[in-house]
Amino acid sequence: MIIVFKPQAQKKDIQRVLDKVEKLGLQTHISQGENTLVVGLVGDTTRVDPKRIEVEESVERIMKVSEPYKLANRAFHPEDSVIDVSGVKVGSKELTLIAGPCSVESKEQLLEVAHRVKESGANLLRGGAYKPRTSPYSFQGMGSSALDLLVKAKEETGLPIVSELMSEKHIEEFNDKVDLVQIGARNMQNFDLLKEVGERIKKPVLLKRGLSNTYEEWLMSAEYIMAHGNPNVILCERGIRTFETYTRNTLDLQAIPVLKRLTHLPIIIDPSHAGGKWWLVEPMAKASVVAGCDGLMIEVHNDPESALCDGPQSLKPDRYDDLIKKIRKLEKAL
Amino acid sequence: MIIVFKPQAQKKDIQRVLDKVEKLGLQTHISQGENTLVVGLVGDTTRVDPKRIEVEESVERIMKVSEPYKLANRAFHPEDSVIDVSGVKVGSKELTLIAGPCSVESKEQLLEVAHRVKESGANLLRGGAYKPRTSPYSFQGMGSSALDLLVKAKEETGLPIVSELMSEKHIEEFNDKVDLVQIGARNMQNFDLLKEVGERIKKPVLLKRGLSNTYEEWLMSAEYIMAHGNPNVILCERGIRTFETYTRNTLDLQAIPVLKRLTHLPIIIDPSHAGGKWWLVEPMAKASVVAGCDGLMIEVHNDPESALCDGPQSLKPDRYDDLIKKIRKLEKAL
């Protein structure tokens, strides 16, 4: 962290700031320019809130030099992390393929989809039990019974299960039944949930990017989970909010190489939510794979026209099968 | 809601959609143009998820005509709602003035600020007990003991208390100690918390706008709380995220007249978080008042340079006093 003082800063005010910084456990390196005094801070700056220094009248601005996250930082953990989800190695050379319906609607629906995506090569089954819906009048998910159906589908297909946790009151249930616990985009900065997940969830966590959160904020949310005890975090880009309204969100594929540089955690892409239209899934899934993602999370429904949630962005099983075949060819070419 | 069919849509596919719509309890009005079939849906469309119709291949697009919220909608409740916060009438002709420190840090700090803002004319005292912080390494608030200090400050000054609820596990405590329960920007779409607040919080709720949420999404979150049993919702604009980084966020004052048209709920402005700089508070507070807001929420700290949180945006008590005097003059001119 670097402090730039105002040209007119008084000696005693500068000293006051330096004393404050030293109380926070940091050393200072002073560089006196013609008009400007610049002070570099040395030590563990992740624990220093820059606003506590910025507030001083003598300070012109504060600039961060190092990232404010540590556990998620590739600088301190150069090798890629491989996260084991009940035997599926996320972040390894093999692509992780998560597929399944947006929400679990019935035993028939779920089992049919589960069998079909398994045949196509998926290695994890997704299905929403508790659904975050913008309207209180929309279908809110089947809840607990959906988790039981997912367990049943896992028994039949062998596919480990991914589902979204929306409240700490379901933590026990998720620890029992779910293999990969998803934190949705709208809860990315629900810090109390992140702490609980860090402390109490015994399974790996899939952390979706918030709709308007920066890479740094996203990694800080991963850091919350990790600092509270759960090191097994997988990141998932699912589109960000921009001015463009033709698509549901704008998929940010630059996130893949950027995160590979900033962090050692695996990164999964969800092209279904990003575009909100099924015909965008194939080109964006292929693009994600060649850009270097560790996996894909794709919504598949046996009858999208009857889906209770997000039908327009769901692939039919045949189309999913076709997509995976195309992706296998690309993988060979890489 | 209006359905526009594709020019090439087949009769049987159109019929299938009309049947689906009628099963959802709506009537249809058909308008056949030269190339395009347009169907208007009549009935309670708030309970219909447009995606369930948009998913049909024969459908070109769906257009909403009426707003998807009802309880929060001014169309069904033309008079302004006045919300009683332990005697303070929010939404009445008198401006609601919420003031206090970002976070409670000590008894001395809180009592000093409380007395000072009371003298200046504030009618509600704010103070953070549980703090949503981007970094797990930043000060997270004093927690429960902060609420006790707030109760103490209320006893001394008579000012009812506003504090942010971040987790359902604190609901009882908030019901006991807090007069106005704040839901922060990052939890605006934490739907499980909204439901719990609707069902179990016995006090009015201050619902902040999410950093990148539209007016409609914001009102849908109010609708969640109301539909789950708590009609006493106050809205709070605190700046939205844009491309501009000089300020912390961009304060959207158009929200005031827009919300006055869309909803009967009161609207409060928080200029402290929007700009992130204390010198932006005065001009934006004055602007908010003449634009027609029902109140202001402003951070005041007796010693911003030592604040553990958000010092740069906090006013000193003298500046707050001066601001309120200026606002009183404006009120007279209106």
Added chain:
Amino acid sequence: MIIVFKPQAQKKDIQRVLDKVEKLGLQTHISQGENTLVVGLVGDTTRVDPKRIEVEESVERIMKVSEPYKLANRAFHPEDSVIDVSGVKVGSKELTLIAGPCSVESKEQLLEVAHRVKESGANLLRGGAYKPRTSPYSFQGMGSSALDLLVKAKEETGLPIVSELMSEKHIEEFNDKVDLVQIGARNMQNFDLLKEVGERIKKPVLLKRGLSNTYEEWLMSAEYIMAHGNPNVILCERGIRTFETYTRNTLDLQAIPVLKRLTHLPIIIDPSHAGGKWWLVEPMAKASVVAGCDGLMIEVHNDPESALCDGPQSLKPDRYDDLIKKIRKLEKAL
């Protein structure tokens, strides 16, 4: 400007960067931390493109300390600039009131509006001759004949004229007929036009903010005009593009106090284009005045229902008159 080197940077690579910087005419101040070498650059950094240093492999990042604009910078010109527009002093204590139709449509329309806004207290008359329209099939303005009608209206009312210049081919015509030359939002970074305006326009310039441009980019565009010879620049905020679509754009009133701090140039607010709805104009105009703007630019039309352009955001003359009366009361209270 400050250079932060990578921890692993080699001595010879660092030297190479220092040599490059010195060739650009700057002095260097070196500060060696435990792991990080930080170098402050002293001298006129406005002429140094930071990317030319950022490109070096040994460099971790570049941080700007001082603003990249000089002529527009308040630091070098502490007093407010007052710009004389044919006798109207923009930036003085008196509020500048620009009013008139979006586009000039006929002699009758223009003269009626001109007389009405003059009676209400407007001191400058706006009217579009050349119109920037998203669609090539929309009305593109009356062109040159509109300027003649504006001159006629000026003769009758004494109000100096404001109109938008879209192409360098009209520069002579604008120098002859127009008192304040507007550069529209979509041309804010049309750098060739800015240069021409700086060199050849003999009248003051009203520079609108681009739809997604930062304060700094906006001031850099003002700097273009000033550096090319025309120091008389007035800034105009007219709303920025965000994710919210209910309003045409989001009006950023924080721009007023921020620009007052960064620059000495006057700032005008255009609430008509920002919201796109006539009923947003009054509350936002009042808010702008108490936030400290130097003037207002408001669209007024005698018959908005027949307007060829932007009818929904135009005030009728009676409403404009009423608004100005309210603003006069606010001015007294300030």
Added chain:
Amino acid sequence: MIIVFKPQAQKKDIQRVLDKVEKLGLQTHISQGENTLVVGLVGDTTRVDPKRIEVEESVERIMKVSEPYKLANRAFHPEDSVIDVSGVKVGSKELTLIAGPCSVESKEQLLEVAHRVKESGANLLRGGAYKPRTSPYSFQGMGSSALDLLVKAKEETGLPIVSELMSEKHIEEFNDKVDLVQIGARNMQNFDLLKEVGERIKKPVLLKRGLSNTYEEWLMSAEYIMAHGNPNVILCERGIRTFETYTRNTLDLQAIPVLKRLTHLPIIIDPSHAGGKWWLVEPMAKASVVAGCDGLMIEVHNDPESALCDGPQSLKPDRYDDLIKKIRKLEKAL
């Protein structure tokens, strides 16, 4: 286009609107619901400005059904357009590879880069002669002499030339020397330039997307050029402005499949400007190709450390060569 009237709309006001619409040459189809009157407009609605109807007090809202562009619309031109750029068929099965330095800096630089990218397989040479720079103090390009160097490079390598036109005063020069005339992102809504380019430029045009422009606005700008006489428009996505600041812009690859659906015009991706960092170019270029783009525009410099412009995002010739080899493999796999 569909008009939804307010529930309380009076008969005479409705009639007034219907008369207005019919005067604009459109037919009306009336659909009377329980509370709401909905009127569909039939005819060529591209020439109707929706605001002219929205302005009426009796109107609740206007909804567009068909796109406002025609010449660029795939609905009226189902086959892909193939644009001939001096023999290079853009939009055909063969990928268009545009490469070269951000700005032309010297004969040696340009010729070296030109020969190298030609060897790697590029089929068009880019080079900036006139440069749009945020700061008036940055290098503004070599101007006319750069165009002469580009012609020289074309003679030596056979590669047709791409360069950015910033002002109508250079139109003759560009018609003489340049094969593909680029309109930059900041001029995407410089409507006077678009008209001139449509009327007077005899070569194909590469139209970059504005930093915060929607797909529809972009296609409307293409429509400007086409409606003014030049049908040979190629679109170029180069990143949009979002809240994320780690990258220069956010590359929107969903643009590829979306535009393939909306328009018949070819689409090129520029990953260099989008990310602003050379190491983002390879993954994004590969992603673009598998997502279905018609070509890539990539900045290549023989000595990025000495580049006068955009060095950090430039590839060295060896890296470009390596990238093209990888892309060839992907093409085979598709």
